[in-house]
Amino acid sequence: MNLLLIGSEPVDYTIAFANGVAANMPVTLVAPRARFAALTEALDPAIDLILMDWPRHRSLANPAFLARLTRLIHQRKPDLIHLLSNTALWLNLAVPFWRPIPLLTTIHDTRLHPGDRDTATLPAWAPRLMVRQSRDVVVHGESLRDSAAATFHKPAERIHVLPHPAMPRYADLARAKGLARRAPDDSFTVLLFGRVFAYKGLDTLLRAEALLGERVPGLRIVVAGRGDDPMALRDLMGRPERYDIRHRFIEDPEVAQLFLDADLVVLPYHEASQSGVLPVAATFGKPVVVTDVGELRASVEPHGTGLVVAPNDPAQLADAIAQMAQDRDLLARCGARARAWADGVVGPEIVGAQAHQLYARILQRV
Incomplete structure (x- = not known):
């Protein structure tokens, strides 16, 4: 052929x-x-x-x-x-x-x-x-x-x-460059990555962070990618000092470092078909929290790679983030399943x- x-x-x-x-x-x-x-x-x-x-x-x-x-x-x-x-x-x-x-x-x-x-x-x-x-x-x-x-x-x-x-080139790049996790051991880093447009649900994530209060010690929220300016929603943040905002195009080595440093990848989307972020996160063995839109549930739930919550529901998202942060066994299991999914099914x-x-x-x- x-x-x-x-x-x-x-x-x-x-x-x-x-x-x-x-x-x-x-x-x-x-x-x-x-x-x-x-x-x-x-x-x-x-x-x-x-x-x-x-x-x-x-x-x-x-x-x-x-x-x-x-x-x-x-x-x-x-x-x-x-x-x-x-x-x-x-x-x-x-x-x-x-x-x-x-x-x-x-x-x-x-x-x-x-x-x-x-x-x-x-x-x-x-x-x-x-x-x-x-x-x-x-x-x-x-x-x-x-x-x-x-x-x-x-x-x-x-x-x-x-x-x-699965899209393993960033994980391959991390190995080739000998990159390692840099985030402090006492932190819990949540990553929202990709084009930050209205449908990505950044507002839901910010409201969830505000609702979390002190439930997740060492919480860091990293928002990385071009698109809408996240600081336009600053008033929704509970504690702005928790945030690491990178409102720009992210070069490949930085992408790899972001996923290495993340404890949890979130996709709080209001609407979606599927996601290119999930196949990247899985190659790094990162657990996820996603909303039930498009194919996200079908990609996550059957394979046990994370938690699924309703869209536009900050309280559910906050509870899921807290659950992942407080149950390190669950976090590790979902991460291991994510890597297996990336190596196998997809x-x-x-x-x-x-x-x-x-x-x-x-x-x-x-």
Whole structure:
């Protein structure tokens, strides 16, 4: 089977997924030079990596880029093209020129998250058109299959579920650099990581911290990532001195250090499809507290990697954080299960093997 992957965003997902598939079959990956040139060591050497100059959405260089990409596809003659996200605007114009090669597209989010300014820059018709032009699509959970069918009006038999793979490159980086935990032994560090937009539930976390009072000695709350300014919600904080706010893009070594230092990773989301933070936390063996939105419960509860609480409920979140902090056996068990989940069920090679089987079924049907 001659497979061509096209991946621009999300970068960490693209790396983990391509590595997983490459462990099971030959893979060609086309990716943006600006994003991936410095990350080639994170990719399996078996991958045939083709870096291209990938213009921004508004660039007039896009037609020339699409022509180069289409020529490459005609030269390589893949049996199947797998587009690893449906959010690349200009690729919609090139898809008709790739036919009759079957196109499979991964949908990470079936609808726009509230306050997600990054994705909101993309015209609403663009991801829908890409799904419409794709023979088959992939989502990351059973509930998302139903959501995708309703949102994109795609036949259920054309919507397939592949788990979001674990993303071990930060844990690998920590080992390669010999990084170790720096947080004080008498502290309990809670990490909220990623793009801090309204749907991520930062306000719920701040209210939960205020409700905790002195129930968790040594409590530290680390909020790290770009997006909305957390200090705009300072009035919700119980004790502002507990907070370590890093409102910016976080470089890779700092990401690794943040997860090493965390005792608990929280995802207090108001709304979500799935999460890229969970597969990173699991590779570090970190327990989690998540809200019951999207696929978060289905990712956490069956595997015993943490606690699940109702969304928009600071009291429940505070109780869960306190329970984790006070029951170190529970904390350790959830952490061990998280690492086992990352190495097993959602290990990149395991997900890659499932993808290989899916490709074979699609081609057999074609």
